[in-house]
Amino acid sequence: MDRMLPLIYLLCLMQPSVQWTHVSFRTWFPRTSTRVFSQQSQTVQQIFESRRSDCFRNLVQGQGTPKKEILNCHFVTPPTRRPVATASKPLYLVGFSKPAATLLNLDPSQSRSELFLAAFCGADTQPTVPSNPPFASVYGCHCGNQYFGQLGDGRAVTILETENEITGQRYEVQLKGSTTTPFSRGFDGRAALRGCIRELLGSEGLASLGVPTQRVLSVVGTNDFINRPWYSDNSPLKNSPQKFPPDRMVSERAAVLTRFASSFLRFGHFEIHYMRGEHDLLKKLILHAFEVEFPEVLSNPSAPSFDEQVKFFVHEVVDRQAKLVAEWLRVGYTQGNMNSDNTAIGGYTLDLGPFAFMEKYDRHFQPFTSDKSGHYAFTAQPSAVLVALQIWTNAVVSVLDDDGLAKSIVANVPALFRDLFMYYWTEVRKKKLGLSLWNTQTDQDLWADLEELMSDTPHGVDYTVFFARLKEVGDVGDLERKLFDAFYFFDVDDGKSLEEKWLSRWRDWLARYCERIAEEPLESRLRVMSQNNPNIIPRNWMMYECYMAAGGRGDDRRDTRPGQDFEFSSLDAIMTSLEHFNEVEICSDLRFLERTPKEYQGKPGLAFLS
Numbered sequence: 167m168d169r170m171l172p173l174i175y176l177l178c179l180m181q182p183s184v185q186w187t188h189v190s191f192r193t194w195f196p197r198t199s200t201r202v203f204s205q206q207s208q209t210v211q212q213i214f215e216s217r218r219s220d221c222f223r224n225l226v227q228g229q230g231t232p233k234k235e236i237l238n239c240h241f242v243t244p245p246t247r248r249p250v251a252t253a254s255k256p257l258y259l260v261g262f263s264k265p266a267a268t269l270l271n272l273d274p275s276q277s278r279s280e281l282f283l284a285a286f287c288g289a290d291t292q293p294t295v296p297s298n299p300p301f302a303s304v305y306g307c308h309c310g311n312q313y314f315g316q317l318g319d320g321r322a323v324t325i326l327e328t329e330n331e332i333t334g335q336r337y338e339v340q341l342k343g344s345t346t347t348p349f350s351r352g353f354d355g356r357a358a359l360r361g362c363i364r365e366l367l368g369s370e371g372l373a374s375l376g377v378p379t380q381r382v383l384s385v386v387g388t389n390d391f392i393n394r395p396w397y398s399d400n401s402p403l404k405n406s407p408q409k410f411p412p413d414r415m416v417s418e419r420a421a422v423l424t425r426f427a428s429s430f431l432r433f434g435h436f437e438i439h440y441m442r443g444e445h446d447l448l449k450k451l452i453l454h455a456f457e458v459e460f461p462e463v464l465s466n467p468s469a470p471s472f473d474e475q476v477k478f479f480v481h482e483v484v485d486r487q488a489k490l491v492a493e494w495l496r497v498g499y500t501q502g503n504m505n506s507d508n509t510a511i512g513g514y515t516l517d518l519g520p521f522a523f524m525e526k527y528d529r530h531f532q533p534f535t536s537d538k539s540g541h542y543a544f545t546a547q548p549s550a551v552l553v554a555l556q557i558w559t560n561a562v563v564s565v566l567d568d569d570g571l572a573k574s575i576v577a578n579v580p581a582l583f584r585d586l587f588m589y590y591w592t593e594v595r596k597k598k599l600g601l602s603l604w605n606t607q608t609d610q611d612l613w614a615d616l617e618e619l620m621s622d623t624p625h626g627v628d629y630t631v632f633f634a635r636l637k638e639v640g641d642v643g644d645l646e647r648k649l650f651d652a653f654y655f656f657d658v659d660d661g662k663s664l665e666e667k668w669l670s671r672w673r674d675w676l677a678r679y680c681e682r683i684a685e686e687p688l689e690s691r692l693r694v695m696s697q698n699n700p701n702i703i704p705r706n707w708m709m710y711e712c713y714m715a716a717g718g719r720g721d722d723r724r725d726t727r728p729g730q731d732f733e734f735s736s737l738d739a740i741m742t743s744l745e746h747f748n749e750v751e752i753c754s755d756l757r758f759l760e761r762t763p764k765e766y767q768g769k770p771g772l773a774f775l776s
Contacts, residue, residue: 239447257386269333307434323341338428357423380515395412397414437557440564463475476575483511483513602687625654706766
């Protein structure tokens with residue numbers, strides 16, 4: 167097979183002419199592991215002081231200019247930090263996740279200290295270990311089958327690698343929005359407060375719902391402003407039935423987000439070295455992935471050789487991706503942008519940008535305005551993941567010695583993914599309906615008919631509210647008593663009733679469903695349905711109210727009050743409600759339990775965004 171492809175799509179990186187150090191991926195994370203936390207929660211200073219200091223052993227480095235494509239490395243390290251805090255612009259805490267802090271073994275009481283704000287904002291007072299500086303990584307990007315060349319961490323830097331001594335889980339910690347890097351491509355390296363709040367609530371919401379995801383520790387405000395495209399209140403397209411991108415530039419508050427995961431290895435990290443013919447770097451990257459994401463590959467007795475390890479590695483990556491996308495469908499999540507630079511090999515949700523949780527059920531739901539063809543729409547996500555897996559696998563197997571094995575691995579990916587996805591998707595549907603067993607034809611028809619009803623019912627049916635109420639039904643009369651709560655028809659034709667043909671179809675379906683669940687033990691059915699059908703999801707309107715209250719408005723009415731003077735209680739309320747997504751009594755706002763309010767339905771920036 168052809169293992170060499172020409173270097174294409176050179177990108178000119180328009181950055182300040184500073185020198186950055188090139189670092190080989192393998193030298194950052196040696197095979198030996200030092201556990202850095204004790205069983206007692208740590209202070210910020212202790213965490214930074216206990217970072218590994220041997221990450222630069224056998225360092226491979228070089229000099230380069232950010233204005234050229236950066237070759238022959240996995241990382242670059244900045245020589246200095248850009249201070250982001252001054253006396254006139256003090257840092258302040260916007261949001262903090264206690265569950266995420268627990269994973270890092272970080273004492274939550276540290277969150278309002280000046281050291282915490284500096285450490286997790288990238289200020290020049292951040293704790294540092296000279297031999298273990300921050301870094302930005304290089305990766306490429308496929309959009310479908312089209313390759314777009316070098317991208318890389320344009321506004322994210324890894325500041326810390328650590329391991330929780332109690333769980334043994336390794337974490338890589340990144341700042342997003344603290345600085346430019348050689349991969350910023352002419353942009354400012356900053357992040358808007360609005361986007362940071364969305365990523366915090368989206369990530370921690372997914373984690374609460376049991377969906378694999380990156381975690382977000384905090385959002386720190388910087389009291390300065392940046393320009394970003396967004397929607398005007400009086401856009402002439404406001405009432406258009408078509409989605410449209412932001413129509414003007416606005417001044418928004420900036421912030422820095424701290425996120426972490428087992429690694430931030432993306433499909434694009436592997437693809438760029440394949441496209442460049444950098445096979446030695448690609449092989450080192452694969453070995454690194456074994457260590458930090460797939461240690462079971464190294465301990466598998468049936469895979470003694472590197473080639474066999476790669477075969478097992480591909481299987482595990484396919485399995486995790488199949489499970490992830492099935493979990494997205496379970497909770498109505500749409501990633502929006504599923505290019506290979508936004509897809510983590512670890513099988514978790516990464517880079518929550520133009521994402522949204524589906525409100526009205528729509529197979530073609532896609533909040534991202536740039537995806538006009540719907541390649542990454544809600545029910546297209548499994549197909550999109552398969553395309554990404556095929557491209558990634560082709561890159562990974564290029565380093566194998568056995569060409570026959572390499573071809574076999576690539577050829578097997580489509581069938582392997584489909585089998586694994588159908589297994590996980592069947593499990594999701596079974597649990598959402600509260601069934602202990604899946605009777606293939608009968609239950610398949612029951613689900614398909616439900617999807618058709620939700621899609622076709624006038625004005626739509628709320629996906630989350632419907633399944634949250636479904637666990638409460640016992641007979642056909644519960645259509646009006648329970649399930650009508652999910653019907654948007656009543657927001658448009660208040661006081662009227664659905665036409666008889668729709669009522670008849672819904673009653674017929676509900677009668678079939680009630681007959682089916684009569685076979686199921688009530689207690690176990692309710693438990694399973696409660697675990698898999700949340701009452702609360704982080705809806706875009708909820709996030710909108712949060713960032714508006716926190717001073718993150720994207721319009722011309724720039725409020726220059728200090729950021730710390732704004733209101734953050736609504737953010738805390740949503741975080742608490744999401745953490746206890748099925749404990750209705752803890753919910754601080756009953757609107758969270760209902761379909762989207764009328765005033766937010768179809769609103770640009772909420773119903774769709776970019």
